[in-house]
Amino acid sequence: MRSGISILSQPMSLERIFAEVFSISEQVVNDSLALRDISSWDSMSHMMLIARVEGAFSVEFTGDEIADFRTVRDVREALSRREAK
Amino acid sequence: MRLAIMQPYFLPYLGYFQLMSAVDKIALLDDANFINGGWINRNRIAVQGEPHWLTLPLAKASQNRPINEIEIVDDPMWKRKTIRTVELNYQSAPFAGQILPLLSEILREARGSLSTFLFYQLRRLADYIGIPTQIEQASMRYPKDALTGQRRILDICVREGASTYVNSPGGRSLYDAELFASAGIELLFLDPNLSALTLRHSGQEGPCLSILDLLMFNPVTAVREATEMFRLSPG
Secondary structure, three states: OOOOOOOOOOOOOHHHHHHHHHOOOHHHOOOOOEHHHOOOOOHHHHHHHHHHHHHHHOOOOOHHHHHHOOEHHHHHHHHHHHHHO | OEEEEEOOOOOOOHHHHHHHHOOOEEEEOOOOEOOOOOOOOEEEEEEOOEEEEEEOOEEOOOOOOEHHHOEEOOOHHHHHHHHHHHHHHHOOOOOHHHHHHHHHHHHHOOOEEHHHHHHHHHHHHHHHHOOOOEEEEHHHHOOOOOOOHHHHHHHHHHHHOOOEEEEOHHHHHHOOHHHHHHOOOEEEEEEEOOOOOOOOOOOOOHHHOOHHHHHHHOOHHHHHHHOOOEEEEEO
16 A cells, blocks of 8 residues: 555646745746756755655656756656656 | 765655665754755645645744754744644544654754754654664764865765765765765765555655654554665765
8 A cells, every 4th residue: 555545636747746845836847947956956855856756657766867867857758758668 | 884964854754764764873964054945944744635834933044044043933822833733634643642742742842943953853753763873963063164065075974984975866966976985985875765665644745745644644663664665876
């Protein structure tokens, strides 16, 4: 059982996850946004971002992929590669 | 000796305790500047199905001030309201009887130095979960001098006699493994492995709400096991 109770029913978008993890507006989340340019970014929030994305999209990234996530586009493309498989 | 260095977080999520579990000692980087919109003074629980922030009231917090120069506003009303909010939303959780008193004791100390309080609540939570890792406040032990970035981290590692420095995977781009190797320090990165996580939690955010959420719904032994679900990989 991954989740005992599921209380949030709204589908999660990548933009919403970024917005929630870094407390920024969804409107500023675009593919060219660099993680290091987000003032609330730190290595721990990066780890939380990965956990949120992996959970929401039922994927698991490799350590190298995680290390290479520099922009929103990087995360989106890694997700697309998973979906293509 | 394995060392981690991280800004202190308020009631952090599981990943913070995984990092703590991976090392013998964690130095709380409390002389780093405060991060507005970060996780230093706030975290989330679930309230009526939605994420809800618990936010420590601070005096004169800004991104230009180090964490250890910021004070908590001693606000009994905020403490009562926070406890009540948690109580109302988790009272039927199986471990509320243990976690609500723990939270009350923690919040009772929410006054004075933000840094001291964050150290205290991390120690209390780690002890409850059963993580024996030493916790230090960087500002108390390691003069900052003019060092920044990885030079500061390396300096703390050397002062501590660390053989290994462990960071979360988002830190890979920040560190030069060769620089650490030249000082005789191995650089490792935590790779959380949550695919087999079987803990109950409050929804789509998975284990990313405050650790309080997991502790409310799961035996502490299971949470302890979850803190050890990671791999360490070289930088």
